[in-house]
Amino acid sequence: PESKLIDEIFKEVLDWLDDTFQTENNNHLVGIESRTEEIESVLGVGSTMNICKLGISGSGDIGKITIAGAIFNKITRRFEEFPNIGLNFQSKRLTRKKLLIVFDDVHHPRQIDCLIECLDWFASASRIIIISRDKQALISCGVNKIYQMQELVHADALKLFSECAFEGDHPK
Template sequence: MSDSSNTLPKFDVFLSFRGLDTRRSFISFLYKELIRRNIRTFKDDKELKNGRRITPELIRAIEGSRFAVVVVSVNYAASRWCLEELVKIMDFENMGSLKVMPIFYGVDPCHVRRQIGEVAEQFKKHEGREDHEKVLSWRQALTNLASISGDCSWKWEDDSKMVEEITDRISKELMIDTTRSNGSDLEGIDAHMKALHRLLNLNSKKSVRVIGIWARGGNGRSALAKFVYQNICQHFESHCFLESVKRISQDRHLSHLHEEFMIRIQGECLSKLRLKNQKVLLVADDVNKLEQLDALAEDFNCFGPGSIVIITTQDRQLLISAGIKLVYEVELLRFQKVRGLFRQLAFKEKDISAAFEVSLYRATNVAMEWLGCICGRSG
């Protein structure tokens, strides 16, 4: 598994479905409602374009999602594409990096789990033209999926009520998932949040607020920005966290910053006209050149009232040159806090025996975080 687990997921939900059955009906309604609720959703339409092979881009989209919503319909098991995709989804589910939510649309989950009835006929065709081991992996993935508690379409009178309840549940699950993963128990974070709260002014109805988070070296500005983003994004109609703007600019032309933002904000390209009336949260992490801000300014100047843009950087002069007056400096944690953070990351507790005491006085915050995580992994 790649190190993407150490960064914010790119999508909240990955939608897996058989287009032949549901693309123009249930999936269309579900996707529209997910987007309306500002749930970043990847809708897999690649089956039509790429045929039989699962692309690396699709695997990254699955890995980069918090949840996979798998809609099993009448012809789902007849699709080699769907089954290959399902194997990848269940692999990440087994790793614990992805939560899977099955929806049984017009099919009996018992038939899916036991692979009887129509599902049995579909697998007979696969066995006649596919490798035996591959078919076994498909069967196992389908059995594992159907063993997860899911939603059955026959429980609802119509699709609209079903979509409403499912998206309600996804929204709640996302809030719980964010709360668990946002690092709210790390040393010193409460003090930072209290200080930032005055700058954020979430109740403001005025024009776009641009806030700079500045720190020398690796003193936690990115971690703080992620924490802030995860805790306030639900207050905005659209939101986006752009990791490592410096790297994006190095790898590609500055014009791609706009493209990257527009794709990430909701998993699809949006027009500036649409954003003009929306309350938007944008976090641009690790900005190191003024021209990067200029490129992004074309976007956030179009945001609606109450929008917030957060810029993180090591260069305070950059913020001054850009005319950003709301600046928060991430100060070095005091020695006691650094030692507490090291213990917490390395040993999952704040009290350890004297034998494990480490001299930290001259260490930086980043070094302690890195060393603590390494110790935590190695036991």
């Protein structure tokens, strides 16, 4: 029917806007484009598969939060909004909702047990991102997949250094 066609067109426009928004906001972030695409693929964004719990692991100051923020900004429109629900949220508000949830600095599963135990509340297309330096903590949280953050490749590291030191891609 016509309404289904309109929904499909609307989704395509939103996807295009999301891609444009992502590019404009992250132009200054060196090496982020390929990483966000890879994580987005792993998350299965746009799919109605089961709830996906993705862990992002890596050493300190390697960009785990930056990459999670970029992913969040890029795909958040595809999910229902419940900003800052905190720990005292009501489960009824989350029942059967398609949610994108990001947990940062998780050291132990106890930190998120209250939510992870109730995954059956959420719609199957929900996505949960858990960030931790400790890969074992992610495994204990029962993540489906772990994205291991790597250092920048040499060319990206040189570009980042040049942008910071010389305010451009190379010395003037």
